[in-house]
Amino acid sequence: DVKVTQSSRYLVKRTGEKVFLECVQDMDHENMFWYRQDPGLGLRLIYFSYDVKMKEKGDIPEGYSVSREKKERFSLILESASTNQTSMYLCASSLFQYGYTFGSGTRLTVV
Amino acid sequence: ILNVEQSPQSLHVQEGDSTNFTCSFPSSNFYALHWYRWETAKSPEALFVMTLNGDEKKKGRISATLNTKEGYSYLYIKGSQPEDSATYLCALSSGGSNYKLTFGKGTLLTVNP
Numbered sequence: 620d621v622k623v624t625q626s627s628r629y630l631v632k633r634t635g636e637k638v639f640l641e642c643v644q645d646m647d648h649e650n651m652f653w654y655r656q657d658p659g660l661g662l663r664l665i666y667f668s669y670d671v672k673m674k675e676k677g678d679i680p681e682g683y684s685v686s687r688e689k690k691e692r693f694s695l696i697l698e699s700a701s702t703n704q705t706s707m708y709l710c711a712s713s714l715f716q717y718g719y720t721f722g723s724g725t726r727l728t729v730v
Numbered sequence: 731i732l733n734v735e736q737s738p739q740s741l742h743v744q745e746g747d748s749t750n751f752t753c754s755f756p757s758s759n760f761y762a763l764h765w766y767r768w769e770t771a772k773s774p775e776a777l778f779v780m781t782l783n784g785d786e787k788k789k790g791r792i793s794a795t796l797n798t799k800e801g802y803s804y805l806y807i808k809g810s811q812p813e814d815s816a817t818y819l820c821a822l823s824s825g826g827s828n829y830k831l832t833f834g835k836g837t838l839l840t841v842n843p
Contacts, residue, residue: 623773650829661835662819677830709774713829718764721773 622646625710625722632729638697640725642710648720650713651693653677653685655706656724662709668693700729732756734822736834743810744842750806751837753820757801762823764831765794765805769816777805777818810841 626641644651652667654677664677666685674685682704686694693712697704705728711719735754743749755763762781768774778787783798791808807814817838821831 652830654833659835662821662833664830664832667830718776718779719766719774719831720776723773 623710623712623720623722625708625725627725628723630725630727632697632700632727634701634729636697636700636729638700638727638729640695640697640708640710640727642693642695642712642722643691644693644712644720645691646712646714646720647690648712648714649690651687652711652713652719653683653693653695654709654711655679656709657706665695665708700727702729705729732822732824732832734820734832734834736818736820736837738837739835740838740840742840742842745810745812747810747841748806748808749810749839750804751818751839753803753805753834755801755803755820755822757798759824760798760801760822763796763798763803764821764823765803766819766821767816768819768836774819807839810839812841812843815839815841 623644632638650669653665654662656662663679665683668674668687684696708725710722713719737752764779765777766774778794780796785796787794793806796803817836819836821833
């Protein structure tokens, strides 16, 4: 069974901390994505990557960065966490046009 | 930023009712329309990918249609069951080499037993 695995289901961090959210896929997919989901706003794209070491900004990249050193791993980095980054974060991967496979999400609370 | 609209935002139905939701999108530069089901505490699950005008897809009691010329897709659930309770997301791909999806805000369906 193919999988996208997010390292943590729940995280609580303090304001100003540097936060790493990890995502690993075992499907050899080229494309990987980070979204956040907030009530009333739906899924919004933060960053995506279509190849190792390649990245592109999504619709809401401010306050975030990403790293993709290996094909299977895509990390989302909050350089200095703030309370408005409290959210559900979803990672996904895809192969060409065949739609996404999602991870189970990380619910991040910044206090 | 593409604008993908879903309606209604939420609805409650009784077990056995049939129901449908709408996804509206800009018809220009269309590549594919995706439907996902997202149950609480689980990952979003792919239901359908549709690319051609007039496409109809079916999976059990769930079906979907696509009209790319007027920019809408319908999702139908026949004989709703409590296990159909979930958020239904539609997403638009406008092509390109990265195949990123723009999601609507979803329709939250609650099926009461």
